[in-house]
Amino acid sequence: MLAQEFPGCRQLIDAIDEAVSQPSTQAITDSLRHSLCRLIRAREVQLPDCVYETAKGRYARRELYCSEEHGYCVVAMTWGPGQGTPIHDHCGMWCVEGVWSGELEVTQYERLADDQGQCRFQPVGSIQAGPGSAGSLIPPHEYHTIRNPSEDVVAVSLHIYSGQMTHCAIFQPAAEAQCYERHDRQLGLDPLH
Template structure:
């Protein structure tokens, strides 16, 4: 179901449908990563103006498309200067993330230890991702943070999830030590207009 028409939306849906039809996870995410980079770099994909409007105090999430047949969803995220996430997972779903404008800092983490709802993590790599770059997450390698490091520029990223991303686990740092506490977080959607 297409939420809003925008230039390149049908090309985007076509490449996602073709990739998801592959069936095997590494093939899906590899094909999607390369296709998303091509679409963004060629200016074929021109997201609707509303995705460049940040939300106060948090990043914005706007669902642009959900496939009734294949189940995946496409969400544009808007990051005001300095906005970012806690360490979080994707509730066991694969994801391909591409930067459409601005720059994002993405840091991946490996879990080191867990005790009940407490976790310890180790950062295993960080990248500065600019327009036309894309990455993928395949569980169990899904723990990461995303942050707009700019002091004055909005960033927009496009996220293709295996399904509707309605919740995830976030990991809040405990002030007294190097542990994080796991909390379930419901994920809402901002309006698309």
């Protein structure tokens, strides 16, 4: 279901529909990454103006489309200067994330063995991603942070999830050094207007 019409929305949906018909998760995410990079760089898709509006004190999430046929969901996220996430997962869902405007710093983590209810993570790579770049997360390699490193520029990213992402696990630093406590977080959506 399309939340709001925008120029190029049919091209975006057709590209995602074609990708999700691939035979494996790896093939789906590879196809989506390539399609998303191409669509962002070609500038044939113009996201609704509201996706450039920040939310006070947190990043904004706006659902643009949810496929009744295939189950996937397309969410635009708006990152004000310095806004970001704690280490989090995607509750077992694959995801392809593309930077639409601005820059984002994405750091991936490998979850190490848990110790008495405390989680340990090891950073395995960090990238500065600019417009037209995209990456994918496939469980169990889904732990990451996203942050807008700019002091004055808003960043917008497009996230395609295998299903509706209504919650996730976040990991907050614990009292013990290099340990994190797991918390469930409900994820809301900001209105499209």
